[in-house]
């Protein structure tokens with residue numbers, strides 16, 4: 001196949017990963033973003049690369065947990081219903097996808113997929129993409145002993161799906177010996193030794209630099225407003241500034257706004273925004289030597305050298321990007337409740353961003369049926385960092401080499417249409 005002109009919409013971790021892989025095999029790639037590179041959901045997140053935690057939120061108990069959390073002032077998850085088209089349908093479909101049978105199938109697909117994720121971080125590093133990566137694993141910290149026991153059941157379930165990472169458990173005071181930054185009175189820690197974390201801003205920055213070095217272009221601060229097909233796989237991507245970019249292939253990786261961008265083409269992608277928030281600071285006291293999942297409060301603590309990021313909240317339907325002070329303060333307060341003596345002194349970044357979340361909480365990757373030259377890569381929910389480089393590599397195989405990747409089949413857009421047909 002000759003050189004393709006490819007436009008990638010979205011300079012988050014997903015769009016940049018696709019663009020990098022396509023540039024790497026010699027195509028002419030232009031990335032267009034409404035904002036700055038990596039400034040969307042890919043910026044202030046926890047940065048965990050976590051095959052173990054690759055399980056969909058659409059699962060039995062999701063409704064019970066949601067009701068409990070939504071009705072508690074301090075709950076990690078909230079729902080903000082809005083009048084935009086499709087929200088009520090999205091919630092209904094999410095509840096349907098939470099059945100035991102569907103969630104088990106989705107978990108198995110996601111686990112099989114994410115098992116390949118880590119090697120793609122090595123592949124990026126081997127090809128000279130620069131980013132900050134840490135290999136201390138991921139430690140889940142529990143206040144309550146019964147939650148640690150419950151998690152051991154999850155471990156058994158994930159193991160039965162093929163997860164073979166090293167895992168160790170440290171109970172009682174052993175937890176603080178394991179990582180002195182953890183408070184002495186915690187019930188225990190489960191250390192997932194094979195997981196990793198990255199500083200996500202360095203990953204998007206490293207990918208962007210590699211794209212430019214490989215001859216690709218990046219257009220920032222230009223919102224794409226229209227995708228026009230002129231037939232036979234030829235497209236024109238039109239921005240709000242009036243720029244028209246002709247191309248042979250479009251990759252839509254615009255996070256949850258992908259939904260609105262694709263709607264005029266008759267392509268329905270059931271995505272919703274789940275807003276999160278974080279604080280990144282230097283401080284005094286003992287910095288954790290591992291990233292910590294602070295189980296009861298669903299807060300993430302990610303050390304990046306001497307800097308610590310506390311992140312959390314899953315506010316469904318909150319599409320605005322404003323910082324919610326109360327929510328951020330809650331995340332910080334709850335996070336510090338697990339730490340022995342680390343306290344922030346120099347706050348560097350306070351952030352809010354969105355997880356693009358599909359109704360079954362699985363990514364949406366693959367060609368848009370009936371639209372030659374249009375490819376989707378979005379909906380990675382809580383796992384965009386984990387799955388970004390893998391998604392980019394496989395999407396490039398399908399686009400550049402026309403090589404169907406069977407491991408992407410559970411993530412095709414057609415799964416939603418098939419379900420609708422079956423119901424009728």
Ligand SMILES: Cc1cc2nc3c(=O)[nH]c(=O)nc-3n(C[C@H](O)[C@H](O)[C@H](O)COP(=O)(O)OP(=O)(O)OC[C@H]3O[C@@H](n4cnc5c(N)ncnc54)[C@H](O)[C@@H]3O)c2cc1C
Nearest residue numbers: 010012014034040041042045046048224276383384385386
């Ligand atoms: C608090 C929090 C913690 C998280 N922690 C982790 C974690 O530890 N591990 C993990 O794997 N994942 C994590 N995630 C999830 C991860 O951040 C997301 O899945 C990922 O960033 C999504 O990447 P994306 O490229 O799809 O979207 P984005 O990064 O949002 O990129 C989409 C881009 O598209 C652009 N765009 C939108 N519309 C248009 C348009 N019309 N024209 C042009 N450009 C447009 C936007 O400006 C944006 O830059 C977390 C998320 C949150 C909120």
